[in-house]
Amino acid sequence: MEFKNLKLSKKTTFVIWVIIIAFIIAAPSILPVFRLNLLGRYLSLAIVALGVDLIWGFTGLLSLGQGIFFALGGYCAAMYLQITSSSEFPNNIPEFFGLYGVDNLPFFWEPFRSPIFSLFAIWVIPALVAGMLGFLVFRNRIKGVYFSILTQAALLVFFNFFNGQQKLINGTNGLKTDVTQFFGQMVGSESMQRNFFWVTALLVIAAWFFSKWVVKGRFGNILIGIRDDEPRVRFTGYNPVLFKTIIFSIAGGLAGISGALYTVQSGIVSPQFMTVPFSIEMVIWVAVGGRGTLLGAILGAVFINYAKSLVSEALPASWMFIQGGLFILVVTALPEGVLGWVQGEGPRNLLQRFGLKRKIETYPSLEIKNEIEEIKK
Amino acid sequence: MNKNTKALLSLENITVSFEGFLALNDLNLSLKKGELRAVIGPNGAGKTTFLDVITGKVKPTKGDVFFKGKSLIGRKEHKIARLGVGRKFQSPRVFENLTVKENLEISVSTPKSPLNLINKNIKNEQIDEIEYLMKIVNLSNKNNLKAGSLSHGQKQWLEIAMLVGQRPDLMLVDEPVAGLTDEETDLTADLLKSLSGDNTVVVIDHDMEFIRRLDSNVSVLNQGTVLCEGTMDTIQNDKKVIDVYLGRPEE
Numbered sequence: 001m002e003f004k005n006l007k008l009s010k011k012t013t014f015v016i017w018v019i020i021i022a023f024i025i026a027a028p029s030i031l032p033v034f035r036l037n038l039l040g041r042y043l044s045l046a047i048v049a050l051g052v053d054l055i056w057g058f059t060g061l062l063s064l065g066q067g068i069f070f071a072l073g074g075y076c077a078a079m080y081l082q083i084t085s086s087s088e089f090p091n092n093i094p095e096f097f098g099l100y101g102v103d104n105l106p107f108f109w110e111p112f113r114s115p116i117f118s119l120f121a122i123w124v125i126p127a128l129v130a131g132m133l134g135f136l137v138f139r140n141r142i143k144g145v146y147f148s149i150l151t152q153a154a155l156l157v158f159f160n161f162f163n164g165q166q167k168l169i170n171g172t173n174g175l176k177t178d179v180t181q182f183f184g185q186m187v188g189s190e191s192m193q194r195n196f197f198w199v200t201a202l203l204v205i206a207a208w209f210f211s212k213w214v215v216k217g218r219f220g221n222i223l224i225g226i227r228d229d230e231p232r233v234r235f236t237g238y239n240p241v242l243f244k245t246i247i248f249s250i251a252g253g254l255a256g257i258s259g260a261l262y263t264v265q266s267g268i269v270s271p272q273f274m275t276v277p278f279s280i281e282m283v284i285w286v287a288v289g290g291r292g293t294l295l296g297a298i299l300g301a302v303f304i305n306y307a308k309s310l311v312s313e314a315l316p317a318s319w320m321f322i323q324g325g326l327f328i329l330v331v332t333a334l335p336e337g338v339l340g341w342v343q344g345e346g347p348r349n350l351l352q353r354f355g356l357k358r359k360i361e362t363y364p365s366l367e368i369k370n371e372i373e374e375i376k377k
Numbered sequence: 378m379n380k381n382t383k384a385l386l387s388l389e390n391i392t393v394s395f396e397g398f399l400a401l402n403d404l405n406l407s408l409k410k411g412e413l414r415a416v417i418g419p420n421g422a423g424k425t426t427f428l429d430v431i432t433g434k435v436k437p438t439k440g441d442v443f444f445k446g447k448s449l450i451g452r453k454e455h456k457i458a459r460l461g462v463g464r465k466f467q468s469p470r471v472f473e474n475l476t477v478k479e480n481l482e483i484s485v486s487t488p489k490s491p492l493n494l495i496n497k498n499i500k501n502e503q504i505d506e507i508e509y510l511m512k513i514v515n516l517s518n519k520n521n522l523k524a525g526s527l528s529h530g531q532k533q534w535l536e537i538a539m540l541v542g543q544r545p546d547l548m549l550v551d552e553p554v555a556g557l558t559d560e561e562t563d564l565t566a567d568l569l570k571s572l573s574g575d576n577t578v579v580v581i582d583h584d585m586e587f588i589r590r591l592d593s594n595v596s597v598l599n600q601g602t603v604l605c606e607g608t609m610d611t612i613q614n615d616k617k618v619i620d621v622y623l624g625r626p627e628e
Contacts, residue, residue, distance in 0.1 A: 217494070218494040218495075219491060219494040221475050221479045221482065221483060222483065222491075222494060224472065224475060225472045225475065228472055229472065231434070232466070232470045233483075234453075234454040234455050235458055235463075236455075236458060236483060236484055236543060237455050237543065238483075239453070239455045239489075240455075242491050243491055
């Protein structure tokens with residue numbers, strides 16, 4: 001049972017994909033509306049988790065501030081929906097502006113009247129913000145735990161800023177999307193939510209393939225090189241600042257898409273998206289699923305969140321203990337995460353412990369065998 | 378402008394002070410193109426700091442470094458590397474989670490920009506180069522093994538191969554034979570000798586047998602300055618060098 005080098009045959013891969021696609025198409029018919037909505041939301045979280053895996057699992061940048069980019073994507077989507085659905089309100093601007101005596105749309109929201117601009121803004125704006133923040137930090141060679149603290153501080157700055165801006169973004173109340181209109185339908189309606197589920201599922205798959213493409217080959221190898229020994233990369237003639245900025249910006253863009261999808265499926269975006277625990281949770285999903293595996297990030301995000309909602313329904317208030325326990329378990333027993341354990345030596349070691357599998361041959365004997373084979377040739 | 382234009386590399390009055398401690402003290406050294414130069418000296422003589430200054434890791438407090446007539450002071454590490462200065466570290470520093478082949482790909486690839494790496498495939502002549510390098514250092518049959526699973530000696534050789542793959546004009550090699558067997562040491566010495574001529578090579582080491590085998594000019598560093606320069610025989614008969622470094626044979 002060699003899991004890592006096990007190449008799934010074309011047929012098996014095909015069958016797995018057929019099952020996945022069949023499930024995505026059929027899910028709205030199988031699952032109750034409430035569960036479908038939860039699954040859709042958790043799938044959208046898988047996209048931000050992919051970004052976390054790219055920057056942390058591959059490049060070694062532990063960001064505790066991905067909530068910033070997640071929320072930015074959410075705000076872009078929500079504001080577009082509010083503006084397009086504001087024709088019956090005074091001044092043709094979203095209703096909440098009236099509460100604070102604002103008569104004109106703030107200038108920076110003007111471009112969000114355009115659907116195309118908004119569609120790009122959802123990922124381009126978070127990517128740009130991440131790129132700028134990243135460039136300044138990386139250029140000054142801030143790394144390791146200092147980088148983590150800095151991203152968390154940035155998160156708090158954004159959180160407090162967004163909380164206080166009633167006149168621009170409705171402050172702490174956030175922007176509701178449930179009763180807005182999109183393609184002539186209400187966003188919160190059942191049929192619209194079903195569409196969002198399908199779009200989310202497709203985008204998760206697309207984001208996964210995109211991430212795989214990014215880390216495949218030499219670019220991905222440089223990221224791993226930066227994670228393991230950054231000065232060595234420098235002395236080989238590469239500029240790590242550029243590579244780190246690019247990957248941090250990509251992760252920001254993914255977080256933005258994720259936030260937008262999460263917003264339309266939960267019906268609201270608010271500064272709560274930028275709380276400290278939420279951004280830490282994103283890291284936990286990836287740690288549990290398996291750092292540097294990409295698929296582990298997706299599975300971690302979806303399963304942990306689903307478990308969270310199931311556990312919270314059955315035993316309210318116990319989830320925090322379970323999540324904490326899960327994190328301790330991963331740190332102490334499964335440093336590679338669940339998927340990393342499965343792909344690595346984990347299953348074989350377990351079988352060996354129970355005497356069900358022969359011990360692996362040691363290095364010297366392998367070398368002797370190689371030599372013998374060379375002589376045979 | 379550098380007065381001695383024939384030199385590939387020249388260090389002029391380099392002083393490096395770490396909070397008052399002089400790691401390098403008014404060091405002057407120059408290298409001709411194609412030269413093989415050994416640098417020896419007791420622990421703390423400033424050998425590694427000397428490499429740090431050339432590669433941009435440490436900024437000297439005083440003095441200037443010229444490489445191909447250009448000053449290296451104030452340039453970033455990766456810019457200096459692209460100018461043609463390659464470095465092998467004291468303990469082998471290979472990327473342990475990448476395979477032997479991937480390690481070499483990193484060093485051989487040009488241009489070293491993110492865009493080139495992400496949307497272009499490695500060039501055919503670079504693949505040939507990698508095959509050739511693996512053959513030289515005897516790692517052809519381990520091309521898909523993680524570098525972390527190699528033995529110490531194999532890591533040293535992989536790092537030397539990575540250095541060669543970078544095609545630098547100046548190779549700085551820090552203790553290439555630390556922890557190698559005698560046989561491996563001899564092979565490494567021959568490899569480095571064969572590289573000089575086309576390349577300019579600076580070797581730092583403690584192993585006198587190895588240095589002797591290199592059969593090159595030797596600079597002896599002590600307390601941050603060059604104590605003596607010359608062939609191995611001159612060095613071994615120099616009274617100052619014997620006092621500070623080699624020790625008297627009778628004792």
